[in-house]
Amino acid sequence: MLEIQRIRNEEEAIIEGLKKRHFDARPIVEEVLSVDEQWRAKKGALEKTASQMNQISKQIGILFGQGKQEEANKAKAQTADLKAQESALKVEVDELDKKIINLMYQLPNVPNALVKSGGSELDNEIIEEFGEMPVFGFRALPHWEITDKFNLIDFELGVKITGAGFPVYKGKGAKLQRALISFFLDEADKAGYEEYIPPLVVNEASGYGTGQLPDKEGQMYYIQEDDLYLIPTAEVPLTNIYRNVMLPDENFSIKLTGFTPCFRREAGSYGKDVRGLNRLHQFDKVEIVRIEHPSNSDKALNEMIGHVKGLLEKLGLQYRVLRLCGGDTGFAASMTYDFEVYSAAQEKWLEVSSISRFDTFQSTRLKLRFKNTDKKSQLCHTLNGSALALPRIVAALLENHQTEEGVNIPEALHKFTGFEKI
RNA sequence: GGAGAAGUGGCAGAGUGGUCGAAUGCACUGGUCUUGAAAACCAGCGUACCGCAAGGUACCGGGGGUUCGAAUCCCUCCUUCUCCGCCA
Structure with a gap:
C-alpha cells in the first residue's frame, strides 16, 4: 500500500x-x-x-x-x-x-525509475544472458517424458490421491527434490541468510501484511472453518515475522530464508501451460527475504541477483535475466527481475526465479519500521526472491542435462543426491 | 473438546466507574557530584493521527456495548497458564 x-x-x-x-x-x-x-x-x-x-x-x-x-x-x-x-x-x-x-488497496506500487513502460511480457527487457543454449544431437525429451521413463514423478498417482497439479515424487525423483532443497538452503546459509521453518498456514492479517489479500484472494487455498490460508509462498510467513515490529536503530540488514511447500489454486490455468511441472497446485520452494534500510535496498537487490546467478551456474544451467516492464511487474513490487532457463525440448523459456523489491509497499501494511537517528520511526524496505523454486528447476535440469542414456546430475548436487546419473 | 484463572507502558507490577496516559520499582537518557567510574541526588523518559503552532484525539490483548464518564461493568473473539479428555 x-x-x-x-x-x-x-x-x-x-x-x-x-x-x-x-x-x-x-x-x-x-x-x-x-x-x-x-x-x-x-x-x-x-x-x-x-x-x-x-x-x-x-x-x-x-x-x-x-x-x-x-x-x-x-x-x-x-x-x-x-x-x-x-x-x-x-x-x-x-x-x-x-x-x-x-x-x-486498488493502487499498485509505483515502478522504479529503471522500469520501462509496458503492457505485457512482450515489453520486458533482457538484461543479461549467461551460457550456451542447449543443443542436442538427438530428439530431446520434454521433462514429463523423462520423469515417466525413469520413474521419477507420478502425475497420475497425484491425481488419484488429490487431483491434478499435485505430483508424487518417487525414488531418485524424490531424492533429487530433497537434494535441491538442501543445496539451496546451504547456499543461502553461506550467503548469510538465517534459516526458518515457518507455518504453512497463515491468518488473514498475514495475508494482508504482504499484499496477497485482498488482491489475490482467489489464488490461495482457504480453510473456512478456521479462517486460515495455505501459503502461496514462504514470503508470507517469513515477512510477517516482522509485522508490527519496530527495529531499535538504523543498523540492520535482516536476511531470512526458508524452505516450504507452496500452495496455489491457479484458477483459470489450462492447456500446455500446466503440462508436467510447469504449473502446479503444490510445489516446493526456497525463498530468500530481506528487510533493509531504504538506502540499502539497491545493494540488497543486487546481492540477491548475484546469489541466484550463482545457484544457476553451479547447476550448470544457461539462463537469461529479465527486468520486467511496468505492466508485468507484480502489484506490490516496484521492480522485478525474472530468471529464465531455456528448455530446448519444450522450445520455450521457463521462469525459474523472480526477485522483487517492494520499497515501503509491504512495510506500510506490515507496520514494519525502524528508529532513525532523529529517533523518528521510518518504514523499512522489504525484498524477496525465489532461490529457487523447485519444479521448473527440476524440469530444466532433466531436460537440459539429458543424454541419450539418461540424465547427468550437476556436480554441486552429488553430495546431496548420492548419485551422479539418472 | 470440557472446567477454571489471567492478559496494564521496554520489563516487573499497582489500579474494580470520575481530575488515570495510568502509581511504584527496574531499565534507559540528560544533569549535579567525582581525577574517572560506581553510588547518591535532580530532571526526563510510550505510540499513532489531525494541526503552522498552541493544542486536541485515540490507544490498558482484539472487536462491540452500557454510561455524562470505562483500564475498571457487560457481550464476544484471541492468546497464555492450571486441571481433565483426546492424540503424533
Missing part, C-alpha cells in the same frame, strides 16, 4: 509513474485526495466534539466529588446533543476511513 502522505505530496509523480503499468491512476488518486480532505474535516469536527464531551464529563466528576448532585445532573442534561453529534460524526469518519483504505 502506498503511504497516504506520499499520495498527498507526490500526486502527479505517482500518476505518471503508474502509467508505466498502463494503469490510469488519476481517478483513484483524485478520489483518495478528495475523500482524504473530507476525512480530515470530519475528523477535526469529531475530535472537537469529543474534546467538549470530555471536558463536561470531567466537570461532572468533580461536581459529584464535591457532593453537588444538582449541578452535576444539570450538566448531564447538556450532553445529549453533543453525544448524538459525536456518534453521527463517528459513523461518517469510519465510513470515510474505509473508503480511503479500499481505494488505496
Whole structure:
C-alpha cells in the first residue's frame, strides 16, 4: 500500500509513474485526495466534539466529588446533543476511513525509475544472458517424458490421491527434490541468510501484511472453518515475522530464508501451460527475504541477483535475466527481475526465479519500521526472491542435462543426491 | 473438546466507574557530584493521527456495548497458564 502522505505530496509523480503499468491512476488518486480532505474535516469536527464531551464529563466528576448532585445532573442534561453529534460524526469518519483504505488497496506500487513502460511480457527487457543454449544431437525429451521413463514423478498417482497439479515424487525423483532443497538452503546459509521453518498456514492479517489479500484472494487455498490460508509462498510467513515490529536503530540488514511447500489454486490455468511441472497446485520452494534500510535496498537487490546467478551456474544451467516492464511487474513490487532457463525440448523459456523489491509497499501494511537517528520511526524496505523454486528447476535440469542414456546430475548436487546419473 | 484463572507502558507490577496516559520499582537518557567510574541526588523518559503552532484525539490483548464518564461493568473473539479428555 502506498503511504497516504506520499499520495498527498507526490500526486502527479505517482500518476505518471503508474502509467508505466498502463494503469490510469488519476481517478483513484483524485478520489483518495478528495475523500482524504473530507476525512480530515470530519475528523477535526469529531475530535472537537469529543474534546467538549470530555471536558463536561470531567466537570461532572468533580461536581459529584464535591457532593453537588444538582449541578452535576444539570450538566448531564447538556450532553445529549453533543453525544448524538459525536456518534453521527463517528459513523461518517469510519465510513470515510474505509473508503480511503479500499481505494488505496486498488493502487499498485509505483515502478522504479529503471522500469520501462509496458503492457505485457512482450515489453520486458533482457538484461543479461549467461551460457550456451542447449543443443542436442538427438530428439530431446520434454521433462514429463523423462520423469515417466525413469520413474521419477507420478502425475497420475497425484491425481488419484488429490487431483491434478499435485505430483508424487518417487525414488531418485524424490531424492533429487530433497537434494535441491538442501543445496539451496546451504547456499543461502553461506550467503548469510538465517534459516526458518515457518507455518504453512497463515491468518488473514498475514495475508494482508504482504499484499496477497485482498488482491489475490482467489489464488490461495482457504480453510473456512478456521479462517486460515495455505501459503502461496514462504514470503508470507517469513515477512510477517516482522509485522508490527519496530527495529531499535538504523543498523540492520535482516536476511531470512526458508524452505516450504507452496500452495496455489491457479484458477483459470489450462492447456500446455500446466503440462508436467510447469504449473502446479503444490510445489516446493526456497525463498530468500530481506528487510533493509531504504538506502540499502539497491545493494540488497543486487546481492540477491548475484546469489541466484550463482545457484544457476553451479547447476550448470544457461539462463537469461529479465527486468520486467511496468505492466508485468507484480502489484506490490516496484521492480522485478525474472530468471529464465531455456528448455530446448519444450522450445520455450521457463521462469525459474523472480526477485522483487517492494520499497515501503509491504512495510506500510506490515507496520514494519525502524528508529532513525532523529529517533523518528521510518518504514523499512522489504525484498524477496525465489532461490529457487523447485519444479521448473527440476524440469530444466532433466531436460537440459539429458543424454541419450539418461540424465547427468550437476556436480554441486552429488553430495546431496548420492548419485551422479539418472 | 470440557472446567477454571489471567492478559496494564521496554520489563516487573499497582489500579474494580470520575481530575488515570495510568502509581511504584527496574531499565534507559540528560544533569549535579567525582581525577574517572560506581553510588547518591535532580530532571526526563510510550505510540499513532489531525494541526503552522498552541493544542486536541485515540490507544490498558482484539472487536462491540452500557454510561455524562470505562483500564475498571457487560457481550464476544484471541492468546497464555492450571486441571481433565483426546492424540503424533
